[in-house]
Amino acid sequence: xxxxxxxxxxxxxxxxxxxxxxxxxxxxxxxxxxxxxxxxxxxxxxxxxxxxxxxxxxxxxxxxxxxxxxxxxxxxxxxxxxxxxxxxxxxxxxxxxxxxxxxxxxxxxxxxxxxxxxxxxxxxxxxxxxxxxxxxxxxxxxxxxxxxxxxxxxxxxxxxxxxxxxxxxxxxxxxxxxxxxxxxxxxxxxxxxxxxxxxxxxxxxxxxxxxxxxxxxxxxxxxxxxxxxxxxxxxxxxxxxxxxxxxxxxxxxxxxxxxxxxxxxxxxxxxxxxxxxxxxxxxxxxxxxxxxxxxxxxxxxxxxxxxxxxxxxxxxxxxxxxxxxxxxxxxxxxxxxxxxxxxxxxxxxxxxxxxxxxxxxxxxxxxxxxxxxxxxxxxxxxxxxxxxxxxxxxxxxxxxxxxxxxxxxxxxxxxxxxxxxxxxx
Amino acid sequence: xxxxxxxxxxxxxxxxxxxxxxxxxxxxxxxxxxxxxxxxxxxxxxxxxxxxxxxxxxxxxxxxxxxxxxxxxxxxxxxxxxxxxxxxxxxxxxxxxxxxxxxxxxxxxxxxxxxxxxxxxxxxxxxxxxxxxxxxxxxxxxxxxxxxxxxxxxxxxxxxxxxxxxxxxxxxxxxxxxxxxxxxx
Ligand code: HEM
Ligand code: FES
Numbered sequence: 061x062x063x064x065x066x067x068x069x070x071x072x073x074x075x076x077x078x079x080x081x082x083x084x085x086x087x088x089x090x091x092x093x094x095x096x097x098x099x100x101x102x103x104x105x106x107x108x109x110x111x112x113x114x115x116x117x118x119x120x121x122x123x124x125x126x127x128x129x130x131x132x133x134x135x136x137x138x139x140x141x142x143x144x145x146x147x148x149x150x151x152x153x154x155x156x157x158x159x160x161x162x163x164x165x166x167x168x169x170x171x172x173x174x175x176x177x178x179x180x181x182x183x184x185x186x187x188x189x190x191x192x193x194x195x196x197x198x199x200x201x202x203x204x205x206x207x208x209x210x211x212x213x214x215x216x217x218x219x220x221x222x223x224x225x226x227x228x229x230x231x232x233x234x235x236x237x238x239x240x241x242x243x244x245x246x247x248x249x250x251x252x253x254x255x256x257x258x259x260x261x262x263x264x265x266x267x268x269x270x271x272x273x274x275x276x277x278x279x280x281x282x283x284x285x286x287x288x289x290x291x292x293x294x295x296x297x298x299x300x301x302x303x304x305x306x307x308x309x310x311x312x313x314x315x316x317x318x319x320x321x322x323x324x325x326x327x328x329x330x331x332x333x334x335x336x337x338x339x340x341x342x343x344x345x346x347x348x349x350x351x352x353x354x355x356x357x358x359x360x361x362x363x364x365x366x367x368x369x370x371x372x373x374x375x376x377x378x379x380x381x382x383x384x385x386x387x388x389x390x391x392x393x394x395x396x397x398x399x400x401x402x403x404x405x406x407x408x409x410x411x412x413x414x415x416x417x418x419x420x421x422x423x424x425x426x427x428x429x430x431x432x433x434x435x436x437x438x439x440x441x442x443x444x445x446x447x448x449x450x451x452x453x454x455x456x457x458x459x460x461x462x463x464x465x466x467x468x469x470x471x472x473x474x475x476x477x478x479x480x481x482x483x484x485x
Numbered sequence: 486x487x488x489x490x491x492x493x494x495x496x497x498x499x500x501x502x503x504x505x506x507x508x509x510x511x512x513x514x515x516x517x518x519x520x521x522x523x524x525x526x527x528x529x530x531x532x533x534x535x536x537x538x539x540x541x542x543x544x545x546x547x548x549x550x551x552x553x554x555x556x557x558x559x560x561x562x563x564x565x566x567x568x569x570x571x572x573x574x575x576x577x578x579x580x581x582x583x584x585x586x587x588x589x590x591x592x593x594x595x596x597x598x599x600x601x602x603x604x605x606x607x608x609x610x611x612x613x614x615x616x617x618x619x620x621x622x623x624x625x626x627x628x629x630x631x632x633x634x635x636x637x638x639x640x641x642x643x644x645x646x647x648x649x650x651x652x653x654x655x656x657x658x659x660x661x662x663x664x665x666x667x668x669x670x
Contacts, residue, residue, distance in 0.1 A: 219613065222611070222612045222613070223611040223612060223613070223634070225612075226610070226611035226612035227611065229612075230651075240530065240531055241529050241530050242529070244529055244530065244531055244532065244535065245531050245535045245559075245560060246531070246535075246559040246560060246561050247559075247560045247561045247607075247612075249535070249560050251531070251532065251535065255529065341557070341560060341561070341562065341614075342555055342557070342562050342606075342614060343614060344613040344614045344633065344634060346633055347633070348613065348634055362635055362649075364649070365635075365648070365649050372651040373649045373651065374610055374611070374649055374650070374651050375651075377649070430634070430635045430636050431636070
C-alpha cells in the first residue's frame, strides 16, 4: 500500500521495461526505498538508524561469510584458526576486527533505533506489527551475537557459553536434560561449537527475512515522524529518494567514520582480553563479563540473590531477564495514550529519560563484579525497569494532559520555520 | 451418486465419510512428520562418543590430608578432597535446618571414607568452576569452595551456604575400586 499521490514507476530503458513486465522487482525496489515511497517531510536524524541497522547487517553478512572461509569450527583448532586469520590470512585482521566491531556498531544503532521508537511512540497503532517484528529481530540478534562470541573459543567464549546455557538448568525437571540437549554434551565442547557455528551462519539470514517483513509492515501505514501526527495529504510528504537517501547517506558517513575509528585505532576497546586466552574448562576467569550490549540484561539476571516465594534465586534471575525483553511485546498496549510523540507528552518525556538513565545504570552494574554496591544498584535498577513498563507508563499515559498539537505535519513544520525566521529577524 | 435424501441423512448423522478420510489422512501425515522430526531433534543430544567418556579412574594416593585435586569426568571438572578432621567436625556441627539443601557429610561420602569428598567442580548456579581446590585459593566464608562468578559460598562438605547457587555441589556416582583408586561414573 502507499499514498495515492506516490510516484509511479516508469521504466525508461526498454530492458528495464522488459524486466518489469516479467518480474516487477525494479518496481518493488522503487516503491520500497525509491522515489515511489512518500515519507513525512519532517523526519529528523533519529530516523536514520533503521537504514544504518540494515547497513550493519550487510557488513556482518559480508565479513562473516569471508571469515567462515578461513575459520574452523572444531574445539581443537578453532582458537588457532582465529589466530591464523589474524596473522596469516591476507587482510584477515581487518576482516575479523570489522566483524567484531561491526557487531557492536549493529547493537549501538539498534539500541538508538529502539529508543527512537520509545520516545516518539512509534510502537503505537497502526504500527504495532512493525514494533513486534522489531522485538523479534532484537531477540534473534542477541542469539546470533552470543553464538558468534563462542566461535573464537577463548576463555570468555567458553565461560559465556557455560553460564548462558546454565540458565536453562534453572528450569525445574527438564532444565538439565535441556541443557545437555543444547550443548550436545555435559559442558561446552566440540558438539556445542559446531552447532553454534551452524546457527551463527543461519540466523543472520533469518534476521534478513524478518527485516523484510518489518519493512513490509512499516510500508502499510508508512513511516511515523517526530510529531507523531499521521500524514494527511501530499503536502506532508516528500519522496524517499532523493530526500531521505541523501539524509541517510549523511548518517551512513558518520556511522562509517565511527566504525573505522573503532576498527583501525582501538579494535579491542569493546572486547575482553581474556578472550585471547584459549578456552580452559578447568579454570574460570576471575570475572566473567558478557559483551557490553548484554550488560543491562546480565545485571537483571544477577539482581536476584535471594529465594522468593517457592522459586529459587537462579530461576528468578532467568525469568526476570527474559521478561525484561518479553515485556516489550506488550508495550503497544501498556501505553494507553493516544498521543505518540513525547514532544507533546510532558510526563512521558520525563519518565523516558529516567528509564534511559536506569538502563544505563543497569549496564554499569552488568559490567561490574557482583559485589556491593553494584548488587543493590542492580536490584533497584531492575525493580525500576519493570515498574516503568508495568506501573508508571500505564498510569501516566492515562492521566497525563498532552500539550496542544498542530493540525498537521505541514502546520508543525511551518510553525517551526516561522519561529526561526522571527527569531533571526 | 448419492441422492439428496442420502446426503442429508449422512450430514444429520454428524459424520460424513469424507470427514473420516480427512482425519485419517491428516493423522497419518502427522505421524509421518513426527517420525521425521524426532531424529532431527534427537541428533542434538550427547552423541555416543561423548557418552562413552563417562567413567574415569583416579589415583588418590598422593592427596595429603587437607589437600584437593582437580580432575575431569565427562569433560567436567571434578574435585577430590581429603578433608582434615577439623573440616569433618565443622561439617558435622552444622544443624541441617541451616542448610538450603539439607544433607549430612555422611550422605555425601562413602561409609568409612568420610574424609574423601568427591564432587563436581561445577557451581550449581550457572556452572563456573569454584575456587578452593588448589593451594592458596579463596575457600569462601565457610572454608569449602567459593565461586567467584556471582559469589556462592560452599562449606567443607561442599554444601551451599550463601549466594545464588540453589543446591550443593553435585556428588557424581563413584566407587572406591581400591583404597587408593576412585572410579567415577
Ligand atoms: C547478525 C549478524 C551477526 C552478528 C551480530 C555477528 C556477531 C559475531 C560476534 C560477536 C563474533 C565474535 C567476534 C570475536 O570476538 O572474535 C562473531 C564471530 C564470527 N562470525 Fe559473526 N555475526 C553476524 C553474522 C555472521 C555471518 C552472516 C557469518 C557468516 C558465516 C558470520 C561468521 C562468523 C565467524 C566465522 C566468526 C568467528 C571468527 C571470529 O571470531 O572472528 N557471522 N560474530
Ligand atoms: S556460577 Fe557460581 S555463583 Fe554463579
